[in-house]
Amino acid sequence: MRTKVAIIGGGPAGLLLAHMLTKQGVDCVVLEARSRDYVEARIRAGVLEQTTVDLLHEIGVDRRLDAEGIVHDGFALSIDGVPLRIDLKGLTGKTVTVYGQTEVTRDLNEAAEERGIPILFEATDVALHEVTSDRPSVTFVHKGQAQRLECDFIAGCDGFHGASRRAIPADRITAFEKVYPFGWLGILADVPPCDHELIYASHQRGFALASMRSETRSRYYVQVPADEKLEDWPDDRLWDELGLRLGAETAARITRGPALEKSIAPLRSFVAEPLRWGRLFLAGDAAHIVPPTGAKGLNLAASDVAFLAEALVDHYRGGTTTGIDEYSARALSRVWKAVRFSWWFTGLTHRFPTANAIDRKIQLAELAYIRGSTIAQTSIAENYVGLPFKA
Template identity: 60%
Template sequence: MRVQVVIIGSGPSGLLLGQLLGKAGIDTVILDRSSRAHILSRVRAGVLEEGTVHLADAAGVGARLKAEGLPHDGFSLAFDGRDHRIDLLDLTQGKRVMVYGQTELTRDLIEAREAESRLMIYEATNVMPQGFDSGTPHVTYEKDGVTHRIDCDFIAGCDGFHGASRKAVPDDAIRTFEKVYPFGWLGILAEVPPVDHELIYANHPRGFALCSMRSLTRSRYYIQCALDEQIEAWSDDRFWDELRRRLPAHHAEAMVTGPSFEKSIAPLRSFVAEPMRFGRLFLVGDAAHIVPPTGAKGLNLAASDVHYLASGLIEHYEDRSNAGIDGYSHKALARVWKAVRFSWWMTSMLHRFPGTGAFDQKIQEAELDYLTHSRAAETVLAENYVGLPY
């Protein structure tokens, strides 16, 4: 088999890239080690920047997102027993974010690809990008005990932090930067209405908390926890009690609780690999970078990578120019590092770190107090939260 671009990974970045290239008449195949059912069962984030929404429109999958997504014009910072609303719409001259589950966006993209009869290969094992440093790039994989090879012009590695794409790069050709945070997020999903119509980010001496949602009837809540916590030790009642302790009283009293149907603990890290291009192999999204979820940047950074790469590949095929693909890594990383900084700053400001004493807690509260009383500081926060321009 031969195609123009092989895309490894059928998460939102791989699927979005495939749709944008397909709209431009570029032939692609998408490989994934998981089944379709497993991909659509994964619980992921759901705060989309306007740029991500525009890309979904360009890919032809924006209709359900706009019909069912929840536009948010702001969010709250809660600390010292009170909360303060960050008015995104006012501070950014009309920009907002959209709450729409990543799983739902993935479903929209899969169904669009299937409707256009574009090839996807699920449960492909031992996927290996090869020859990307030469003129004969190709990808091999196994399915049903048979080894297959796909020749191509380019390979897009959209297969996440643990995928094969970055591992295929020689160690001396890549540099990585990493910060592992000394805590995790314990999160639940429950079929209960959200405590507020917008997100609440809470700083508390007992640790960080986040009140989010997936719909008007489905809530997503998180609390900061130790890395060695065991999920079995957290009953629903214990989780709800702890979450209430970390919120201002009026939110705690208004909260509707109920049984969770998903519960997990996620570690937090910042990670960047440089560069993001190796000959005819391009790293995209989590294959190249990870950010803590505090700033809601993971999926949105993957989308901006897709924007730069899709533009470069379309320019290559339509205009016979390599300027876009040659500039891909530089452009993507410039935006990545700004988002890494923002996510690190939000995480540092809102979480309780091991060894943090009363002095450090007061410093955090003073920073939050300054932030919420300075329009200039609020504007910096809002501009980063809604997403920096591509």
């Protein structure tokens, strides 16, 4: 097999890149280790920055997004049960859209099928070869047959545990990592949301989040220790804890229901540098992980592939390597700003096991400052809606 760009990973990053390249006449093939059903069922992020929404509009994968996505002008920051609304639209002129990553993935897959974009699901034993040469290739097994895909470039969009980043020699890449001593226990339920906007709660018992996937499906989270066991959290205990952390006023609006899905997600910050080795480029979770606080993971993946698609299209259209050479630095500039915001927002809203009384007092003082400062609220809003690509 032969193509211009081999895309490893059929999640949102790889699929979005495939659509952007195809629209500009650049051939590509997507290799995905899992089945399509598995990929489309993964429960992930649900808040899209305006820049991500704009990218989906650009490639024409927006019909269901426009019909079903829920536009939010703001969100609430609850401080021991007392809400403070961050007016995103009023402070920045921008909004965010609640639309689940599962839905984005489904839309991208359906559009790829219609447009004839080749996606090979259940492509296993992926290995990268001759990445620093002008004829890189990828070998894999598909439907029991060993195959080789020759290409000009490889886009590694295959997640934190994928083959792409591991293909870079250890002495050519640096990993920066912070592992948090807690996780998020999440519940997905077919019940109406307790509020029309998201609520991030900083409570003396720990963090909580009231979110949604639609007008009839809710997603809630509570902070738990990193070693917590899921079986220790029956539904009733989780609903009770959410009520305590979100405050009495919000608790009165919570509709309880059986869990469609319940899981504990660990929190970490991770960045690999650089994002290029030879003709291999890293994007999305293969390149970086951020805590879900602030909803940056999917949106960072979208900005990565926007930069990468632009660079590759410029190369094929004009023969220039400027965009390719600048991809890593350009993407990382935006990545590190999002890592900083996610780290800061996590520290502001969570309780750390090593924290003492003065740490909580300082945390409360910062929250009080935010409540009284339009400038501080604007800073939060600017980061939450997403920094511009050229920032």
